[in-house]
Amino acid sequence: MKSNVSLLRRLGAIIYDAFLAFSLVFFVGMIVIAIFDDIGNAFLYLITLPTVYLYFALSWVKGRQTIGMKAWKFQVIQHNQQNITHSQAFVRFTLGLASFSVFGLGFIYQLFNKDNLSWHDKLSNTLLIKN
DSSP: OOOOOOHHHHHHHHHHHHHHHHHHHHHHHHHHHHHHSSOOHHHHHHHHHHHHHHHHHHHHHHHSOOHHHHHTTEEEEETTSSOOOHHHHHHHHHHHHHHHHTTTHHHHGGGTOTTOOOHHHHHHTEEEEEO
16 A cells, blocks of 8 residues: 655654654653652653653554644554554654654655655554545
8 A cells, every 4th residue: 555645744744743742751851850859861861752652652553643643634554554553653663763863764765665655654564644
């Protein structure tokens, strides 16, 4: 099955979700600091990545889309059109970070893939479709 979501639409949702994820991490961090008072920077970093992961994974597994994806009107599914699993969400999130951090090559790959899939879509057996 072929994805019908453009790279521009995908990047728009990423920017939208980045602001939301930052806000969520800020909120969770304030709660942790209020409870534990002086925790240090290392502990704060330890809660950042799991918080961001849970935002994305729960959004994808339960509702097929993050808030950014809702705004840009697309969703993530398996090739059989079912919701993605938690293991697919983990692979998608982990490889999505790698795709982005290696000069965005995982996303640029989408421009050359015949099914319009990025690296993390291809390797997690997921795809994006417009609503």
